[in-house]
Amino acid sequence: xxxxxxxxxxxxxxxxxxxxxxxxxxxxxxxxxxxxxxxxxxxxxxxxxxxxxxxxxxxxxxxxxxxxxxxxxxxxxxxxxxxxxxxxxxxxxxxxxxxxxxxxxxxxxxxxxxxxxxxxxxxxxxxxxxxxxxxxx
Numbered sequence: 001x002x003x004x005x006x007x008x009x010x011x012x013x014x015x016x017x018x019x020x021x022x023x024x025x026x027x028x029x030x031x032x033x034x035x036x037x038x039x040x041x042x043x044x045x046x047x048x049x050x051x052x053x054x055x056x057x058x059x060x061x062x063x064x065x066x067x068x069x070x071x072x073x074x075x076x077x078x079x080x081x082x083x084x085x086x087x088x089x090x091x092x093x094x095x096x097x098x099x100x101x102x103x104x105x106x107x108x109x110x111x112x113x114x115x116x117x118x119x120x121x122x123x124x125x126x127x128x129x130x131x132x133x134x135x136x137x
Contacts, residue, residue: 057114064112072110079105 083098090097 055114057118060117061112061114064117065110068112069110072108076106 079102083101086094086101087098
């Protein structure tokens with residue numbers, strides 16, 4: 001009459017279809033909040049980025065970005081490999097350490113901007129590099 005396989009398949013199909021339906025609650029839902037008022041004359045916040053003309057520092061930043069790219073890819077790949085081995089060996093118990101290993105190799109600044117290598121004058125009038133700011137990001 002009915003095969004066991006057909007009954008199981010029908011039950012699984014019915015559960016999948018019923019599970020995908022949205023839950024309907026009997027209680028009355030609260031009214032949705034009013035939409036936010038959009039003001040056309042919103043003042044744009046200054047994020048501290050100044051537009052500079054294209055110069056030698058822009059060329060140097062592009063060169064440094066391209067030159068560092070293979071190293072960054074290799075370091076990120078090595079970090080992912082070490083993190084995978086660490087996660088597997090510890091059976092997932094060192095998930096925080098594996099996250100830090102991946103972040104050490106991959107969650108860094110990959111693009112050098114011209115402001116990162118452009119010298120600036122400090123309060124004593126001596127030029128200094130902005131690489132410290134690059135290392136902090």
